[in-house]
Amino acid sequence: MAQEKLRKEETLAMRNRLIGQSCRLFYSEDPVKIVRARGQYLFDENGKRYLDCISNVQHVGHCHPAITKAAAAQMDVLNTNSRFLHDNIVLYADRLAATLPQKLCVFYFVNSGSEANDLALRLARQYTQHEDVVVLDHAYHGHLMSLIDISPYKFRKLAGQKEWVHVAPLPDTYRGIYREDHPDPGQAYADTVKDLIEDVHKKGRKISAFFAESLPSVGGQIILPQEYFPKVAEYVRSAGGVFVADEVQTGFGRVGHHFWAFQLQGDDFCPDIVTMGKPMGNGHPLACVATTAEIAGAFTANGVEYFNTFGGTPVSCAIGLAVLDVIVEEDLRGNAVRVGAHLKDLLTKLKARHEIIGDVRGVGLFLGIELVTDREKKTPATEADQICVSTDGPWENVLKFKPPMCFGMENAELVVQLQKHLTLTLQIITERSMCNINQKFISTNLPKTLEE
Amino acid sequence: MAQEKLRKEETLAMRNRLIGQSCRLFYSEDPVKIVRARGQYLFDENGKRYLDCISNVQHVGHCHPAITKAAAAQMDVLNTNSRFLHDNIVLYADRLAATLPQKLCVFYFVNSGSEANDLALRLARQYTQHEDVVVLDHAYHGHLMSLIDISPYKFRKLAGQKEWVHVAPLPDTYRGIYREDHPDPGQAYADTVKDLIEDVHKKGRKISAFFAESLPSVGGQIILPQEYFPKVAEYVRSAGGVFVADEVQTGFGRVGHHFWAFQLQGDDFCPDIVTMGKPMGNGHPLACVATTAEIAGAFTANGVEYFNTFGGTPVSCAIGLAVLDVIVEEDLRGNAVRVGAHLKDLLTKLKARHEIIGDVRGVGLFLGIELVTDREKKTPATEADQICVSTDGPWENVLKFKPPMCFGMENAELVVQLQKHLTLTLQIITERSMCNINQKFISTNLPKTLEE
Missing domain, CATH: 3.90.1150.10 (Aspartate Aminotransferase, domain 1)
Incomplete structure (x- = not known):
């Protein structure tokens, strides 16, 4: 051929x-x-x-021909970096904002889900001024060094668990510690995070973030019990930490009725940071971090520039916009x-x-x-x-x-x-x-x- | 408009x-x-x-119309991930290999210079089983957490210097510690690295890598004195470490007579790892790590998969090939x-x-x-x-x-x-x-x- x-x-x-x-x-x-x-x-x-x-x-x-067409048209006109003012990046951010709770209104464009999760970790630490992270057992958040540290699926085979990483049980109601027969598995699993945070505090350490995929994928295609995220978010925020929803695998309507999988946990639930990646560019390297004005403000306030050479270029954003269009049109x-x-x-x-x-x-x-x-x-x-x-x-x-x-x-x-x-x-x-x-x-x- | x-x-x-x-x-x-x-x-x-x-x-x-054309043509046909066998990735790796010393014959494709440098650090540590890194003063190697740690330009404004990072003087013969009037600035600056390594050893620590841009860019567009890299490589390898040339800014013929800027340091000089990025895809998120069979072998031998979702896709590689063609044709x-x-x-x-x-x-x-x-x-x-x-x-x-x-x-x-x-x-x-x-x-x- x-x-x-x-x-x-x-x-x-x-x-x-x-x-x-x-x-x-x-x-x-x-x-x-x-x-x-x-x-x-x-x-x-x-x-x-x-x-x-x-x-x-x-x-x-x-x-998909609509994606190819959008990419080729923009490649022929302009593909500079995001230090230049350009319409595509703001139009795309605006469209993404419309899919998210109002609180999540500031966007950082990057090239992969891994880059997004690394940045999310930086944002969480800068905002909270805390170091420690709670993750779910068997989780995988990316291939970068910082993410292997927060991925039990990887660090157990490699360098081992860092002192600032704490692993909560996977809320798996099929074979986890609380199952279908439990009267309130969401609360029970959330309590394991609450207990873990208390242990962390006893060690004199502080929580910067709870990281979880909205539907744990490497963990075994897990559907989380109701009320788990809202309860966990309550405990994590009480400890001065932020809630990071990793939507790299699950976002952009895959779950059907909702655009984001974290929305399965109720209309009132809103993470502090959402990371997105894989489906975003239909194969083009495109990923993103969405967060609140407060967290973004703290990151800006440190005075150190964050610049991502390829993140949010006119071509990447044209492709991202075309993907959103096709999801709706079809x-x-x-x-x-x-x-x-x-x-x-x-x-x-x-x-x-x-x-x-x-x-x-x-x-x-x-x-x-x-x-x-x-x-x-x-x-x-x-x-x-x-x-x-x-x-x-x-x-x-x-x-x-x-x-x-x-x-x-x-x-x-x-x-x-x-x-x-x-x-x-x-x-x-x-x-x-x-x-x-x-x-x-x-x-x-x-x-x-x-x-x- | x-x-x-x-x-x-x-x-x-x-x-x-x-x-x-x-x-x-x-x-x-x-x-x-x-x-x-x-x-x-x-x-x-x-x-x-x-x-x-x-x-x-x-x-x-x-x-450039040839790049747009190559991208659009491949986007219309296939853009899967690199777990599928495909011609583009191997043809592109083969073309890159032809520009490098024979020893640098194994390639990892990623999405940004930052991802490339993060992976280079992992490769170096896995191969050497050492932790410490020597970098040049004022260096910048990327925006990821692991790279801020090895970038004095960034860590001085942020978290500060980690105990495993050691900063060597920038070999700047205009305003550095040894200048044009020095009889052998290459040797003199290399000796500062030698001394630094000795200090590291006295602390009971071990060098995994020396990281440097082949022409320090954020450091001030520095042209390194002759013999600096070969001498440093000698000292670093004696300490069991590897030499990483960061060509993210400088590669792909920018320096004219040579395809890679490290080649300015002599035909016999060969780094152990070369990272590349910015110019590689002419704006498309494409980057790469090239290394030796020995280092790649050690990384494979740990048994843990490294998978980069967007790295080395048929589209990325088609674009990379087109860039190489234009460099030659024009x-x-x-x-x-x-x-x-x-x-x-x-x-x-x-x-x-x-x-x-x-x-x-x-x-x-x-x-x-x-x-x-x-x-x-x-x-x-x-x-x-x-x-x-x-x-x-x-x-x-x-x-x-x-x-x-x-x-x-x-x-x-x-x-x-x-x-x-x-x-x-x-x-x-x-x-x-x-x-x-x-x-x-x-x-x-x-x-x-x-x-x-």
């Missing part, structure tokens, strides 16, 4: 030679070479089509509600027939299926790679779905059909990740002519 | 309200609104043209040699007539003019804003030039002419930065029709 410049073996040999191996290929024993994509479909070098269940970055669909939030509910319903029906499915959970197009070998004991079915691969959660036994938002009803049905048959009639890619790769997808032999 | 969606006052009001003020606007008392750009020229909302002397990011010229390195030499020559002649010019230095299109009120005492002329504003260096008295690489002979002459006249006949924007903004440019009243 025209999109292929090298034979696959040659690409693979060059990859192994030239690219750092710390980033593993998908299906590293027999890597897939994808040469083009459109909507929710990927195509390999032989034209074989794959249904993409995991690319949450390509939020409005792979290679009613992708409505689609997430409808298709997500249908898929969840189909999976729940599947659960009735298959003992291995311990739990089906999620909201909108953010879904998880937890596989177990024993429903009573909830033993993680880590090696159950006949259905599909365990892909997330502490035991890597949570199969997750976070497809492009244009995922359709027929796609949902195909996924369930594939799993229902538990056969290899339709090829299911099932290689187990060697190093905690969190994403898998399903390949089908559907005729490639279906696409366009 | 069509490119303007809001009146300037409205843009400014929204900017002040919505965007974090820690990123200051250029000329904040009367900000310039730029709505389009091409080559080395910027245009404001009234069509007024500005000659851009400082945008080193837009390396091959603003809005002989921009040759242009940097010719125009840079001509500009330096004109500025040197200017120096003969103006006492305020203490030093003219630089190589290729990376030039600095150091302004002084007394040539003997080298008193920094910090407030000499009649010529232009001091823009870099510890005393902000170094006027710097790092224009797009298509900067022409006539542009060089215009710059000098403007400075020679020391008048306001042609408008010279001279506002002094409030917070160490490092970049200024010169506005002219040249007819806008000159462009295209």
